[in-house]
Amino acid sequence: MFQVPLPASHAERSENFDGANFKRWQQKMLFYLTTLGLTRFLTEDAPPSSEESDKETLMAVDVWKNSDYLCRSYVLNSLPDVLFGVYWDMKSAKELWETLDWKYKTKNTGFGKFVVGRFLDYMMVDIKPLISQVHELLVLIQELLAKRMFINEAFQVVTMIEKLPHSWGDFRNCLTHKRKEIDTEALVEKLRIENDKRRSDKRSMKVGVKANVVDHGSSSKNKKKSGKNFKVGA
Known part of the structure; x- marks a missing residue:
């Protein structure tokens, strides 16, 4: 049976992402989502369902979607307005998280190559x-x-x-x-x-x-x- 994440204190709310120091922001956001019991939605897809699904399955799907919406909203709200406008239409927390991860880790990799070049020259x-x-x-x-x-x-x-x-x-x-x-x-x-x-x-x-x-x-x-x-x- 799907469990609803328990509410948690917002005292440990993650700092907003400013487009730099992605790894640090990512780690703090993970910690914050852990306190909220929402980290699973960064890696999980919605449970399968169909029109023939029983009532219990449909209820579990609704609960999952609600919690996924909360997780996605917490991540979005930690972004600056310019990035919020770019990523607000992501369908799930997992899609949003993976997109950010790919975007900014790739950027950091490019910076790493830049440092290598400076070091060699x-x-x-x-x-x-x-x-x-x-x-x-x-x-x-x-x-x-x-x-x-x-x-x-x-x-x-x-x-x-x-x-x-x-x-x-x-x-x-x-x-x-x-x-x-x-x-x-x-x-x-x-x-x-x-x-x-x-x-x-x-x-x-x-x-x-x-x-x-x-x-x-x-x-x-x-x-x-x-x-x-x-x-x-x-």
């Missing part, structure tokens, strides 16, 4: 701070992992090494030929230390050049003074 350059570029690459990796695209850590490490800028060629070769494998965290720390060392060397070089300029200037002045004194003495 990303190359670090010498004109930007290295560590900020490392962070950008790590964000891309996290976006791929969030899309359930498995990238093992060894691949992450090798990729980051290969994407180092041109001026890091010697350091890249040194890391590539190391026999001991390192994880992502250790690589980032090595890059940070090497980057700090290079910045310190540059500062030292600038100070040295500046000191040489000052010394050269002082020597020139001393020579001029010596020349003047010589003339006076003559």
Whole structure:
């Protein structure tokens, strides 16, 4: 015998879907419909019936249709007006749910391909701070992992090494030929230390050049003074 879903509190009502973060909205809507006892209508078709069906069967069909209508309405009411106008005429909760699932998961898959493309094309350059570029690459990796695209850590490490800028060629070769494998965290720390060392060397070089300029200037002045004194003495 078909059971009528029991009423539930609406305190856990799902947030409205704004066209983004579909997976999060879908999970919250599932939880909300579970509290209402309506999730079965997202996957079930109406029970079969005909003009010859007995009274009990017809009553069960009516109850099913009423509950399916409620389920479909809850999903529709969580959509913005522009999407409500597109999907309001879906015949059942199942049809509505499957259509949304196909539409927005396909869209998310496209976004995943976009992230893959960005990840493959990303190359670090010498004109930007290295560590900020490392962070950008790590964000891309996290976006791929969030899309359930498995990238093992060894691949992450090798990729980051290969994407180092041109001026890091010697350091890249040194890391590539190391026999001991390192994880992502250790690589980032090595890059940070090497980057700090290079910045310190540059500062030292600038100070040295500046000191040489000052010394050269002082020597020139001393020579001029010596020349003047010589003339006076003559």
